[in-house]
Amino acid sequence: MAAAAAAGWFWLWGWGRRCPGRPGLPGPGPGPITRLLFLLLLGPVTADITDGNSEHLKREHSLIKPYQGVGSSSTLFWDFQGSTILTSQYLRLTPDERSKEGSIWNHLPCFLKDWEMHVHFKVHGAGKKNLHGDGIALWYTRDRMVPGPVFGSKDNFHGLAIFLDTYPNDETTERVFPYISVMVNNGSLSYDHSKDGRWTELAGCTADLRNRNHDTFLAVRYSRGRLTVMTDLEDKNEWKNCIDITGVRLPTGYYFGASAGTGDLSDNHDIISMKLFQLMVEHTPDEENIDWTKIEPSVNFLKSPKDNVDDPTGNFRSGPLTGWRVFLLLLCALLGIIVCAVVGAVVFQKRQERNKRFY
């Protein structure tokens, strides 16, 4: 119990201020003090986390400036596809032009069990409100470099997708866009672009991420089946919670990537950096013994589609209904008591009268 509470607390505090994450500095996760407190709380359980290297930047899975030149290895680890261009300042997946698709894919499969990806991105363009699109997708998938209809990448993918969807294709939606959502797929699901992936999303949040005058960041953390997405869009150097779900199962050995697409509407979709950090997390021997590359992407809970239907009253449904049920129950009980009392009174009176007659 205490351990679980401490772990939750640790998790909560692990975020907080977003460190610049420069190589050599602690990037993601808890600062040293948090780590120390965590250690005090959990004692020997976390013995392995004491090495002072709880988080490591993994250069082979990261894309960092300078992208090219002497001493830079970043672009050696990534493949570019479609409309993607590289400048000294950013990597542009699509320009602000119609019908473009671009992607970048890490060469090397990632075999980390627990990781955190920080993405520094910029979505901007000339389009006014809701006349821009379509957004960026971040990927951790089995296949790489396959163009397709899902933000420039293939549908029916295996793995994890995080969509930074800037355009509401579903005109009936009450949602405010841009909207960030996550989807886990074992190849069986198709992303419905016309519904902004509503039927297949696991969770999401509205995020004002477009045409900002300051740097914008997104972080994805995957550890022990918990998937967390955080944003830093307000220039406060602070992570804000967007998505936090558990029960997510992803294998190791998949590829990181990012893609973007434009249609009739467009935007510049830029990636400035992608930094992958290893999280040092202990796993039980049972967990260690299974072959993590064989795990089928899945989620323990899956909302039924009807939960995703826009229903402004949905939030209140459980409240008043249970209230009514309780009320009806009390009413029945009350009626029961009244009936009993009346019957009892009548019987009593009859008996009294009978008794009187006998006297």
Ligand SMILES: *[C@@H]1O[C@H](CO)[C@@H](O)[C@H](O)[C@H]1NC(C)=O
């Ligand atoms: C893939 O996922 C679907 C539901 O999302 C499930 O019905 C199906 O059994 C899964 N397939 C495999 C091979 O796990």
Ligand SMILES: [Ca+2]
């Ligand atoms: Ca959309």
